[in-house]
Amino acid sequence: MNLTVAEYAKHFDMALHLQSSTEEDIRAHARAARSAGVAACYTNSFWTPVVAEELRGSDVRVGTAISFPYGCTSTDMKFAEIEEGLRLGATAVDMVVNIGRLREGDDEFTRREVEGLVERTRGTALSKVIFEVCFLTDEEIARLTRICSDAGVDYVKTATGSQGFPTEAQVQVMRDNITNDNTKLKVSGVPRTFTMPATLWMIEQLGVSLIGTRSAASLVQQYAAHLGTN
Numbered sequence: 001m002n003l004t005v006a007e008y009a010k011h012f013d014m015a016l017h018l019q020s021s022t023e024e025d026i027r028a029h030a031r032a033a034r035s036a037g038v039a040a041c042y043t044n045s046f047w048t049p050v051v052a053e054e055l056r057g058s059d060v061r062v063g064t065a066i067s068f069p070y071g072c073t074s075t076d077m078k079f080a081e082i083e084e085g086l087r088l089g090a091t092a093v094d095m096v097v098n099i100g101r102l103r104e105g106d107d108e109f110t111r112r113e114v115e116g117l118v119e120r121t122r123g124t125a126l127s128k129v130i131f132e133v134c135f136l137t138d139e140e141i142a143r144l145t146r147i148c149s150d151a152g153v154d155y156v157k158t159a160t161g162s163q164g165f166p167t168e169a170q171v172q173v174m175r176d177n178i179t180n181d182n183t184k185l186k187v188s189g190v191p192r193t194f195t196m197p198a199t200l201w202m203i204e205q206l207g208v209s210l211i212g213t214r215s216a217a218s219l220v221q222q223y224a225a226h227l228g229t230n
């Protein structure tokens with residue numbers, strides 16, 4: 001594929017979702033994301049205005065995470081959190097689905113949440129739905145992927161990074177159940193020790209469009225060094 005460093009960087013969403021983060025931690029995270037030239041810089045929604053301020057004038061999207069990490073706040077709370085995030089400058093919105101309702105087979109409930117995200121973000125921000133595949137069967141992963149893709153979600157996303165790691169087989173189930181060209185694949189929740197060559201394999205062989213990780217800036221540096229030695 002021979003990606004340039006800038007092209008490689010745009011395959012990353014850099015995320016910092018730690019309860020202990022101070023405002024200075026968040027500002028440093030946003031500055032590092034800006035300097036690395038990643039696709040988006042994510043935090044929990046409280047920090048959205050701070051990230052928006054740090055990223056002003058750059059092409060790095062302001063990412064906000066909704067009902068993160070458990071996904072079990074009420075639907076109205078999720079929608080209010082999305083609307084506030086957009087008002088405060090978010091240009092990419094990742095929402096965790098209600099895993100329990102999905103496992104119960106309540107597709108109508110799931111569809112309503114997912115469609116609510118798409119309606120609110122359309123034309124303003126990218127929409128991404130977070131699954132937490134470690135809790136789901138392949139059938140549930142396939143069903144949720146189809147619901148998201150049919151609803152017009154921009155990205156289906158494997159995990160929050162706070163629970164189990166997604167497997168390659170689970171990523172393939174997601175990829176194989178995307179129903180149209182508009183929905184892409186974001187892999188996150190991968191082991192924090194994963195390597196730059198592993199990210200290239202995900203992008204080039206597994207059909208992954210975005211990788212969500214706190215390690216994004218370091219991976220971009222590793223890729224630049226790798227190109228420098230080739």
Ligand SMILES: O=C[C@H](O)COP(=O)(O)O
Nearest residue numbers: 015160161188212213214
């Ligand atoms: O949204 C989730 C994050 O991209 C996960 O990143 P992390 O596993 O490095 O915390």
